[in-house]
Amino acid sequence: MLGLLGFYDELDNRPGRPNGSIRDAVQPVGEPDEADLVAYLDAGHVLIDVMEAGHDVVTGNAHRHSLGCSSPVTDGTWLWRLDFPHYVETHHVLLPEEFVEHVRGLNHQMPALIAAQFAPRYNETMPLVGWASAVPWRSTEAVLEPEPRAVTGKAEFDAAILSQARNRPQGDWSKPRKPRRV
Numbered sequence: 001m002l003g004l005l006g007f008y009d010e011l012d013n014r015p016g017r018p019n020g021s022i023r024d025a026v027q028p029v030g031e032p033d034e035a036d037l038v039a040y041l042d043a044g045h046v047l048i049d050v051m052e053a054g055h056d057v058v059t060g061n062a063h064r065h066s067l068g069c070s071s072p073v074t075d076g077t078w079l080w081r082l083d084f085p086h087y088v089e090t091h092h093v094l095l096p097e098e099f100v101e102h103v104r105g106l107n108h109q110m111p112a113l114i115a116a117q118f119a120p121r122y123n124e125t126m127p128l129v130g131w132a133s134a135v136p137w138r139s140t141e142a143v144l145e146p147e148p149r150a151v152t153g154k155a156e157f158d159a160a161i162l163s164q165a166r167n168r169p170q171g172d173w174s175k176p177r178k179p180r181r182v
Contacts, residue, residue, distance in 0.1 A: 012130065027092040043149075056086065
């Protein structure tokens with residue numbers, strides 16, 4: 001079975017999720033190499049692209065992984081949601097020591113997925129996190145190399161949100177803006 005990260009009660013409409021409450025996992029500070037751990041999580045293999053939008057369940061705000069937030073992501077050993085890196089970098093959620101040691105042992109580099117090793121673990125784990133319809137593993141490739149993907153950084157996302165707020169000071173997006181004077 002894959003190790004589970006970030007499957008918190010607040011992120012699903014069913015209680016009793018594998019990782020309990022996110023409020024119990026929030027820490028005042030993160031790991032010394034937190035930025036590298038977040039980059040590793042951001043580089044994971046996206047297994048299923050989910051078309052949805054979510055928000056930070058602690059603050060209620062949009063975040064850089066709001067789109068597709070519950071998409072399952074893996075490194076072949078651990079499974080997490082696409083929005084889990086946000087909670088690590090923003091709320092410093094507690095990471096299992098086994099995961100931290102695993103990532104440090106890989107020098108923070110995402111490994112390739114070996115389908116023959118990964119498929120049985122995938123098939124066993126996905127029903128436990130609400131994805132029973134996604135089994136069995138259907139990839140025809142023997143090895144899946146990590147693919148670089150564009151991930152907006154937290155600072156870049158926060159700056160874009162601030163810029164939007166400046167363009168709409170009252171925050172009302174339902175009414176069109178008044179034309180600018182020329």
